[in-house]
Amino acid sequence: MRRIAHISDLHFGRIDQRVVEGLLADLKALPLDLIVISGDLVQRAKPSHFREARAFLDRLPVPYMVVPGNHDIPVYNVLLRFTDPLGNYKRFISRDLSPVHIDSEIAVLGINTARSLISDFSEGRMNRAQIARVQEVFGPVPETVFKILFTHHPFLPPPDAPGTRLVGRHKLALPALESVGVDLLLAGHLHRAYSGDIMTHHTQVARSILVAQASTATSTRLRNEANAYNLITVDHPRAIFEVRSWEGAAFTGGLVSTWIKRDDRWTLEAQDTGFRPVTGAA
Secondary structure: OEEEEEEOOOOEOOEOHHHHHHHHHHHHHOOOOEEEEEOOOEOOOOHHHHHHHHHHHOOOOOOEEEEOOHHHOOOOOHHHHHHOOOHHHHHHOOOOOOOEEEOOOEEEEEOOOEOOOOOOOOOEEOOHHHHHHHHHHHOOOOOOOEEEEEOOOOOOOOOOOOOOOOOEOHHHHHHHHHHOOOOEEEEOOOOOOEEEEHHHOOOOOOOOOEEEEOOOOOEOOOOOOOOEEEEEEEEOOEEEEEEEEEOOOOEEEEEEEEEEEEOOEEEEEEEEOOOEOOOOOO
16 A cells, blocks of 8 residues: 655745645655655746745655646746746756656656647647657556556546646547556646546546546645645555645545546545544554
8 A cells, every 4th residue: 555645736936834834744644655746836936936845845754756837937037938947947856857656556657748838838748758758667567556647737627627728749648648557647737626537538548547636735826725635545456535625724634535446447436525634654
């Protein structure tokens, strides 16, 4: 069994410090194996914002993986946006734009979908080299290992907004994800928390792939949802997603969705909206 905290859209430079401290306290109280951060660490890609994000990362209690988001690219510094869009990200956060973690139970790969050279660089895309990277990393990994791909931009729209723009070239990427047996896609960008099966939206997909979207963890840029993150438990053949939300004084457990895999198909086994207190590590 593995427990993963999936956090996204921190937006340092526009955060609530009480929420930041509450998030750190909650993460420290949980028995975690890994933290996955799916982009938008900062608000405006300024060195001062990245310094704040770096200080936050240095306080995390367990190993973490991270990829950039579109806010990690400069908006107003046009020269940097086109000549060195992720320069400050690489300087303060990580030079690795495609991190990998593989152990006996999970394989996790991050892909950078942030782009500066497209007409609307708030959106993102995958390129062919990155699709090949997914196949290269996950292809040799046995099916008994739970495979997770995380990006900033989403592959699945919210249930109530099916027209939401998804990561560019997703139709080209999805067959590759199917072929190497990806089990779960993690993303952010929309500041909304939801989960589901990729097959509910992409009718051309023949393989069941779970999706978990994270809300904004610490930013004041809320979109009718509280600050929140996902606590994910991988316990084959089950995957459990718990949305932990800021309730004004602390993060508390909310919606819990339990999925079970039967005959290569993920099925929603149960949903529970009851309160779940933090359980300390043994």
